[in-house]
Amino acid sequence: MNLLVTGASGFIGSKLLERLNLSLVKALGRNLPVNLPCSQFYKQDIGNSTNYSKVLCNIDTIIHIAARVHIMSDESSTPLNDYREVNTEGTLNLARQAIAAGVKRFIFISSIKVNGEATELDCPFKSEDIRSPKDFYGQSKSEAEEQLLQLSKETSLEVVIIRPTLVYGPGVKANFASLLNLVSKGLPLPFGCITNNKRSLVSVNNLVDLIVTCIGHPKAVNQVFLVSDDHDVSTSEMVREMAKSLNKPQWQLPIPKWCYRLAGSIFGKQDVVDRLLSSLQVDITHTKETLDWKPPQTLEEGFKETAEAFLLNKENKQ
Secondary structure (H helix, E strand, O other), X not given: OOEEEXXXXXXXXXXXXXXXXXXXXXXXXXXXXXXXXXXXXXXXXXXXXXOOOOOOOOOOEEEEOOOOOOOOOOOOOOHHHHHHHHHHHHHHHHHHHHHHOOOOEEEEEOOHHHOOOOEOOOOOEOOOOOOOOOOHHHHHHHHHHHHHHHHHHHOOOEEEEEEEOEEEOOOOOHHHHHHHHHHHOOOOEOOOOOOOOOEOEEEHHHHHHHHHHHHHOHHHOOEEEEEOOOOOEXXXXXXXXXXXXXOOOOOEOOOOHHHHHHHHHHHOOHHHHHHHHOEEOEOOHHHHHHHOOOOOOOHXXXXXXXHHHXXXXXXXXX
């Protein structure tokens, strides 16, 4: 089976290539992935006018990871249009050309932001829930999902949608990396009171395993799958697990939640505070039962692998 992977040099894409037979893979993106021959790489952006005719020749399945990602401080004057150009219109352009080229399956890596930003405690999002994105990134992904599923009804293209929660693993960046770095200092941290929220996370290894499962699984067709490690943790538990993985003290000070809210209001960081205090859980029962799948890596194993890579990278920089 010949595969096309978009975003192949990114955090998820590079890990996916490690699991695939590279002789059967073409990659599309901005940078040549490690260990992939130049002849199998196409430097192209995802856009509503991009021509993929050379890339799609003899491709059976597309794994579409490339996207304009969520940006915390987006200064664009037309952010929704910018997200739509890549995540919605660019995706649909690729899908339509894939249909014309005879591609059988289109695996779309979406986002849990299609469901929303937060859940009530122990009331997780489910795959059949009505889409309810709260930001432009989530809206652009939601629109792409809806139109892809419509295409699948009108054509022979098999569509598979995967909505990951926060993805972590060796080489992770952004907020997870910042928190890991903070915990690595071994200082007392102010998360002792944040114990009654729950967050669903997914290791990049578990996400990749699900993607690989969906490449050929007959029951994956035209389905939406939520994915996590199937082990939800509070903010305090997450920090404690990080500390254990880093072999650092697990001191957490019981700072009241109102202090966080006050600080968020004063410094304009309410969105950061909301993520620290709120819950975002997913129910992956549909994923497990439909595909006879379960996450192969535990959260503890995922944190340990991530911490080891973080420490090695830190040592190499010294």
